[in-house]
Amino acid sequence: MKNYTKRQKEIILAAIDLIAKNGIQELTIKKLSQKIGVVESALYRHFPKKQDILLGILAVFRENKEAILQAVQAESDVPLEQLRALFIKRFKYFSEHPAVASVIFAEDLFRNDSRLSQMVYEIMKTNQAAIIHLVENGQKRDDIRKDLPATQIAFILASALRLIVTQWRLAEYRFDLNEEGKKIWETLERMVKN
Amino acid sequence: MKNYTKRQKEIILAAIDLIAKNGIQELTIKKLSQKIGVVESALYRHFPKKQDILLGILAVFRENKEAILQAVQAESDVPLEQLRALFIKRFKYFSEHPAVASVIFAEDLFRNDSRLSQMVYEIMKTNQAAIIHLVENGQKRDDIRKDLPATQIAFILASALRLIVTQWRLAEYRFDLNEEGKKIWETLERMVKN
DNA sequence: ATATTGTGAGCGAACATTCACACACATATA
DNA sequence: TATATGTGTGTGAATGTTCGCTCACAATAT
Known part of the structure; x- marks a missing residue:
């Protein structure tokens, strides 16, 4: 986000909001410019193509994932606690930014452009690698059972997190994500505990 | 599908194929009619609105889920084996019909229309209820551990199934879904086993 | 001969993008 | 200090394309 001007950030956040409302087809230059309060062509002063706005959205996601990961590692050095913190923090963030949650797991939004889908894939892989690493550490400390492959455990953890957020969104945020998320984590x- | 004519089924399957290729925005009346081999307006002989084609797609999904569920219950009466069969059959079906896999978990495709999203929600809930029921039976027989709520176990099972299919699709079907799916199931x- | 299915032209709306132009403000030059 | 030039940001009109959908008419099948 350091590479983006104030105005660009404003546009990216507005774009996320729009998509959250009704999917990617809600994001048109016209609606976006209206939300910002300028005329359509003004957006092209800040982004050469609509696509570049979408890239900006993905940059927000990546930055957020990295920030949470660092916070988690600073907080504790017990892998199982780090994993719990990772879950809890993610739910907290999504609760506070439903629009972001709305978009972050909807990979299909970016399927039609190779630059975009590549970035999605990269973010997903990085994130998964980090979780696998935490699980492996947990196994080394004998906190997490060793009879299951770390990759698979990590996969299952990530999949549950993802689905609960998806359902929360489909339910139009009608249940408490923090609460349900905590239950699932437990x-x-x-x-997986030993 | 009993309510659909031959031609309508043909159109629905072609529509699934198109969406599988590059997302929902690939599904236009023009492209669909070209794929079928008629002119655009001919489609309106079979469906009054584009939306109704999407409803047809959802009907295919629902029918498929119900069929698998019945087959599974006929095959065995041990819940844990039924669950395994459910997983394996789903992976097999998706392997053989990647286009369907491409669309079936992309709920966002239908977000902008209330009729569609309601049907998505209904299919999802029915399916989840069936899995919960199987898990509860497994717990009654002491095959599945009882210290975890059946709803949560079912949720975690479903989430893993879903994510592996999603990743398979994002990886453009480059790994063997049956194989990886089996590993995850194990x-x-x-x-969850007792 | 009646019902079903397909054709071809065309409609209005929405879309992303481009263009010439305007105005405020900062920086550089005389 | 006064003037000139550059930069960032906005406006309004227009472009070409694609979209879903309609309609009068024609071919085909039962």
Whole structure:
């Protein structure tokens, strides 16, 4: 986000908001410019193509994932606690930024452009690698059971996180994500703990 | 699908194929009619609105889920084996019909229309209820651990299935879904087995 | 001969993008 | 200090394309 001007950030956040409302087809230059309060062509002073706005959205996601990961590692050095913190923090962030949650797991939005889908894939892989690493550390400390491959455990953790957020969004945010998320984490923890 | 004519089914399958290729924005009346081999307006002989084609797609999904569920229950009466069969059959079906896999978990495609999103929600809930029921039966027989709520176990099972299919699609079907799916199931089984 | 299915032209709306132009403000030059 | 030039940001009109959909008419099948 350091590479983006104030105005560009403003546009990116507005774009996320729009997409959250009704999917990617809600994001048109016209609607976006109206939300910002300028005329359509003014947006092209800040982004050469609409696509570049979408790239900006992905940059927000990546930055957020990295920030949470660092915070988690600073907070504790017990892998299982780090994993819990990772879950809790993610839910907290999504609760506070539903629009972001709305878009972050909707990979399909970016499927039609190779630059975009490549970036999605990269973010996903980085994130997964980080979780795998935490699980492996947990296994080394004998906190997490070793009879299951770390990659698979990490996969299952990530998949549950993802689905609960998806359902929360489909339910139009009608249940408390923090609460349900915590419950799911506790079940998962009991499944993988030694 | 009993309510649909031959031609309508043809159109629905072609529509699924198109969406699989590059997302929902690939599904236009023009492209669809070209794929079928008629002119655009001919489609309106079979469906009054584009939306109704999407409803047809959802009907295919629902029918498929119900069929698999019945087959699974006929095959065995041991819940854990039924669950395994459910997983394996789903992966097999998706392997053989990648286009369907491409669309079935992309709920966002239908977000902008209330009729569609309601149907998506209904299919999802029915499916989840069926899995919960199987898990509860497994717990009654002491095959599945009882210290975890059945709803949560079912949720975690479903989430893993969903994510592996999603990743398979994002990886452009480059890995063997049956194989990877089986591995994930085995890990899940070990997590929940008594 | 009646019902079903397909054709071709065309409609208005929405879309992303481009263009000439305007105005405020900062920086450089005389 | 006064003037000139550059930069950032906005406006309004216009472009070409694509979209879903309609309609009068024609071919085909039962």
